[in-house]
Amino acid sequence: MELVQCDSALLYVVLSALFTGLVIHKLIRNKVKIENAAVSCLLSLLLLEIICCSVLCGCLGLTLFIVACALYYISIPVRRMMTTQDxxxxxxxxxxxxxxxxxxxxxxxxxxxxxxxxxxxxxxxxxxxxxxxxxxxxxxxxxxxxxxxxxxxxxxxxxxxxxxxxxxxxxxxxxxxxxxxxxxxxxxxxxxxxxxxxxxxxxxxxxxxxxxxxxxxxxxxxxxxxxxxxxxxxxxxxxxxxxxxxxxxxxxxxxxxxxxxxxxxxxxxxxxxxxxxxxxxxxxxxxxxxxxxxxxxxxxxxxxxxxxxxxxxxxxxxxxx
Known part of the structure; x- marks a missing residue:
């Protein structure tokens, strides 16, 4: 039982590291301004990860956390300015x-x-x-x-x-x-x-x-x-x-x-x-x-x-x- 919980926690850590890398890459590539709203969402994701890992069962918690991370990644605002023609x-x-x-x-x-x-x-x-x-x-x-x-x-x-x-x-x-x-x-x-x-x-x-x-x-x-x-x-x-x-x-x-x-x-x-x-x-x-x-x-x-x-x-x- 303890081994399963350890593996589950390790999986969350790996997913968090992967997600953090993808977010940082997107922020740097698109020169996205870090705002208070983005920080609040990241803190919410951290709280959700703790809840999913400690309260919910393996598959359900993991699925919920992955979906939340994907939605956050998609919603990161990219400041695309108009071209000269526009x-x-x-x-x-x-x-x-x-x-x-x-x-x-x-x-x-x-x-x-x-x-x-x-x-x-x-x-x-x-x-x-x-x-x-x-x-x-x-x-x-x-x-x-x-x-x-x-x-x-x-x-x-x-x-x-x-x-x-x-x-x-x-x-x-x-x-x-x-x-x-x-x-x-x-x-x-x-x-x-x-x-x-x-x-x-x-x-x-x-x-x-x-x-x-x-x-x-x-x-x-x-x-x-x-x-x-x-x-x-x-x-x-x-x-x-x-x-x-x-x-x-x-x-x-x-x-x-x-x-x-x-x-x-x-x-x-x-x-x-x-x-x-x-x-x-x-x-x-x-x-x-x-x-x-x-x-x-x-x-x-x-x-x-x-x-x-x-x-x-x-x-x-x-x-x-």
Missing amino acids: KAVLITGLWGIVNNAGVLGYMADGELLPISVYKQCMDVNFIGVVQVTKMFMPLLRKAKGRLVTISSMAGHTPISGFAAYAASKAALSMFSAVMRQDLFKWGVKVSAIHPSGFKTNIFGSREHWSSQDQNILDNIMPEVKEDYGVEYLASLKDLHYTMSTFTSPDLSPVLEDVCHALLAREPYYSYTPGRCAYLIPCLFRYFPLWVYDIFAKQTFQIHRNILPRSLQISESNNKID
Whole structure:
């Protein structure tokens, strides 16, 4: 019995080594970019191998593992770009639109943000994109070109302090998803890019944040100001620096994905450039909500050590009782 189990484990090791070699060869030959999605699938295959080897019987487990490996190998995305002949349309008409304009507004609790910040984010991040897209769509349809929209990871992942920005990006992501279906019959390919944090001018300057902070203080209701407290409100001014430290100055992953969306034979619908841009949304969608809440509290919590004044008083009273 032990000899059979040993032979079975050895067979899994041999198959894993063979599969790994084939995958590496295909990745190198086609210059495939290693993305978070590919890493997640490989980890899933490793977990499946352990289950097949230890739980399922010999033939059934082995067959399931081989089929899973074959499906993964076939599904490895190969970035085949268009030939020079295919690009002739670039000279004769409008081939692609890249919607990239965006504003962050201000980072604060959703209750504290003025309506003007919500309106600004929706006007620039969503309405502006719709207007530009509608204006040039006749030319794009004639060329059977590409519509590329820069959305955000925040468009499908809740992040504390980003109520206005995330709402506008969520609307933008859904607009892109619907346009993909609407334009399919015209031969226009639609792609949405959901980057994680990158260092751009969207964060504004310290002067901008100071003026926005004053705007909140001028428009906040007295009872709300009393509940949150001066210390909590004053901490908002430091978020500009805090959030910028989590961003990457290297924009090449975003630019590479934009280029692929415009020029690849079969562009992807969704791109996730940047650190954890794929894994974090998966954590939110497929894990229990409390798991994501714990992760978000540690990763995105913009007021880790500061509570609103009313909550501080409540905690103090509870300790005394």
